[in-house]
Amino acid sequence: MNEFAFLLMAFLIYVLVMLLGFISFFNQQTGLRKTFYYLAILGLAFHSISLIIRTIASGHAPFTSMYESISFLAWSCVLAVIIFERKFNLEKTGPYLWLIIVALMALASSPALPKNITPLVPALQSYWLWLHVSVTLIGEAFLAVAFVASLLYLTIQPGSGDKTEAEKKKEKYDLIAYRAVAIGFPLFTLGALVFGMIWASKAWGRYWGWDPKEVWSLITWLFYALYLHTRLIMGWKGKKSAIIAIIGFLSALFTFFGVNYLLRGLHSYV
Amino acid sequence: MSGVFRFLSSVRLAVVLLILIILLSIIGTLIPQGQELSFYQNYLPRVANLIAFLGFNHLYRSPLFLSLVFLFLLNLLFCSVKQLGAKSKRLKSKYGLAFDSSCELESEKIRLKLPKHLKADPNLLIFTLQKKKYQIKTATENDRKIILARRGIPGLFGPEIVHLGLMIIIIGGLVSALLSYRTSITIIEGETAKIPGKNFSLRLDKFTTEYYPNGSVKDWKSSVSVIEDNQVRASALIEVNHPFKYGSLSFYQMSYGQDWEKAAVELEVKTKETPGRRITLKAGEMTKIDQGLTIRVLSFVPDFQIDSAGQVFSRSPDPNNPAALVEIQSEGQPVFSGWVFYLYPDFTRFHRKTRPDLEVTLKKFEAPVFSVLEASSDPGSKLVWIGSALLMLGLLFSFYLPYKELRILVDSSGQVKILPYARKNRDGFLREIEQLLEDLIEK
Numbered sequence A: 001m002n003e004f005a006f007l008l009m010a011f012l013i014y015v016l017v018m019l020l021g022f023i024s025f026f027n028q029q030t031g032l033r034k035t036f037y038y039l040a041i042l043g044l045a046f047h048s049i050s051l052i053i054r055t056i057a058s059g060h061a062p063f064t065s066m067y068e069s070i071s072f073l074a075w076s077c078v079l080a081v082i083i084f085e086r087k088f089n090l091e092k093t094g095p096y097l098w099l100i101i102v103a104l105m106a107l108a109s110s111p112a113l114p115k116n117i118t119p120l121v122p123a124l125q126s127y128w129l130w131l132h133v134s135v136t137l138i139g140e141a142f143l144a145v146a147f148v149a150s151l152l153y154l155t156i157q158p159g160s161g162d163k164t165e166a167e168k169k170k171e172k173y174d175l176i177a178y179r180a181v182a183i184g185f186p187l188f189t190l191g192a193l194v195f196g197m198i199w200a201s202k203a204w205g206r207y208w209g210w211d212p213k214e215v216w217s218l219i220t221w222l223f224y225a226l227y228l229h230t231r232l233i234m235g236w237k238g239k240k241s242a243i244i245a246i247i248g249f250l251s252a253l254f255t256f257f258g259v260n261y262l263l264r265g266l267h268s269y270v
Numbered sequence B: 001m002s003g004v005f006r007f008l009s010s011v012r013l014a015v016v017l018l019i020l021i022i023l024l025s026i027i028g029t030l031i032p033q034g035q036e037l038s039f040y041q042n043y044l045p046r047v048a049n050l051i052a053f054l055g056f057n058h059l060y061r062s063p064l065f066l067s068l069v070f071l072f073l074l075n076l077l078f079c080s081v082k083q084l085g086a087k088s089k090r091l092k093s094k095y096g097l098a099f100d101s102s103c104e105l106e107s108e109k110i111r112l113k114l115p116k117h118l119k120a121d122p123n124l125l126i127f128t129l130q131k132k133k134y135q136i137k138t139a140t141e142n143d144r145k146i147i148l149a150r151r152g153i154p155g156l157f158g159p160e161i162v163h164l165g166l167m168i169i170i171i172g173g174l175v176s177a178l179l180s181y182r183t184s185i186t187i188i189e190g191e192t193a194k195i196p197g198k199n200f201s202l203r204l205d206k207f208t209t210e211y212y213p214n215g216s217v218k219d220w221k222s223s224v225s226v227i228e229d230n231q232v233r234a235s236a237l238i239e240v241n242h243p244f245k246y247g248s249l250s251f252y253q254m255s256y257g258q259d260w261e262k263a264a265v266e267l268e269v270k271t272k273e274t275p276g277r278r279i280t281l282k283a284g285e286m287t288k289i290d291q292g293l294t295i296r297v298l299s300f301v302p303d304f305q306i307d308s309a310g311q312v313f314s315r316s317p318d319p320n321n322p323a324a325l326v327e328i329q330s331e332g333q334p335v336f337s338g339w340v341f342y343l344y345p346d347f348t349r350f351h352r353k354t355r356p357d358l359e360v361t362l363k364k365f366e367a368p369v370f371s372v373l374e375a376s377s378d379p380g381s382k383l384v385w386i387g388s389a390l391l392m393l394g395l396l397f398s399f400y401l402p403y404k405e406l407r408i409l410v411d412s413s414g415q416v417k418i419l420p421y422a423r424k425n426r427d428g429f430l431r432e433i434e435q436l437l438e439d440l441i442e443k
């Protein structure tokens, strides 16, 4: 079986987990919850095999083309979801995250993205590629968890249903978002900014060059700094916090996709 | 606290500055940076004057941006000083100071949960806390007993370590902006290039380009020697991602090129009498062939293109469509002139000849290869690495070693009061203590 067969199996399992998740909205059974926890791990295993096959075939890190990067981002999201589900229980955030994962997988497998293995340009041949991209994308996966939890926070109407019930739900989403940022922010700082600077200094002789991709990572990072401070010191829990977490993640998405297509710069090969 | 200090140390200022820096940074990615002013007049005529006035053609070096960064630096400094003062006061005091009462967690629930026997003997609670890695200090004041339990002291200073790291990074960035040295060096294989401003030269001993099977570039390698006072002081192999450090300078492999102006071509010249004679000569050179003929290569382009005005130019520095402009004279009279193409030997539209038997083809071409290196020294970079390490350490402390503090007050009548304190995740901390007390009751 090749890379794509494993990817397809992972994809199908992810779709299944998503559907089961949405169905269980109406049927809160812990048994079901356990089932799709293990299913998710199985999907992650298939996905990992696909990435490993790709890595062996290409001889380089599995995130140097759009197809590879998106597949790896989806993989990171699955990892983040599994870790969160295990430690904190994602509740209704779960299925919506699976929706994002399924969308990423669909995008990765779309014929619009070339799947052929291309050799690496000289600047990308470095073990810093591994560290920089993998840590950044895993960090962004946790920020995606915060994004979804924050979106759900905003959808809860205070008027609907029991008042304390709504309050409790909101608190839960707020907490999930904060915990996800508490993991995602340090990882993003390390991967995107610190490792990025180290690699740039090794490859180009300067650690920072105000290249659009660099600036957009910085902007993303500053949004999350804003999130932490307004929350911790100015007490902006809840709605305002949620909005900043959402904008922060949109900024991360723009760094990932938008900069390549809309702004030009040195990072144009990925 | 004076007004200026209060302003400069406030988190409100930090929030405003963060938002302004974000906005300016976004603008900087929308306006193309580093162009001539005429560029903006052509493409952004409406805002060109504003861009020029604000210096937004170099936004990240503009006075506006730099003053925001400088204010941010001051903000970080003053804020950290304020926080450090308050926090160390709290640490030093024997029984905790209510310096930040918003973080004191008087909890009705906890008061209700206080087990009865605790009043007589708080030692069990102390023992449990010790097992949970709390440091315990006891003090007696008047006839009140105060037990102070705390853990995660690094976490208390986590944010200050983060902020210190950031300040060092920003200072490092300013040092780099002021003192870093960068220059691009191109050296042809076998030749030596003087490093501007330094007392040594670099000789390129060998340059190789490695290719993948599909023809794309895999790596560039420059073997270089450092020459100082006519002596070879060091030799090294520079590759992409593997710089070479000499003294305060580091050399980076950036790219390579070919000096087409010094190209040498091999031409095949056919006449009726002598078919298939090969001649090698350089662009600009003239040489005699027999029968009174002289041949000259007027110019060479690696990627032939002709514009609407009939001007020939090279579309790129890559040999995609190499062509040479050749002229042959017989006793001072031109008998052949025109562009000959390496890839299209039969394309003779640009040929003008008075001797129909003359045929010229371009068989080979070669140009000296040069390596493009970047020399740089950056005294700011060390600060950036130190700052980054502190930043990461501080983040780890802030998020994963949260500071927790409990004060247990026992007054002379045996009345017990518990005052928990946490910077964040207060609800979590309260729940933790409730759980702890519940476990105690069960024992």
Ligand code: HEM
Pocket: A222, A225, A228, A229, A232, A233, B009, B010, B011, B012, B014, B072, B075, B076, B079, B080, B083, B156, B159, B162, B163, B166, B395, B398, B399, B423, B424
């Ligand atoms: C990009 C810049 C900044 C970053 C990345 C940053 C990072 C952090 C982090 C990670 C924390 C801990 C947050 C948490 O535990 O939830 C923190 C706390 C804090 N930051 Fe910043 N910070 C920045 C700028 C500033 C500035 C300019 C100020 C100046 C007013 C400031 C004031 C504070 C304060 C007062 C705290 C709370 C300290 C505590 O509760 O012990 N920060 N910062």
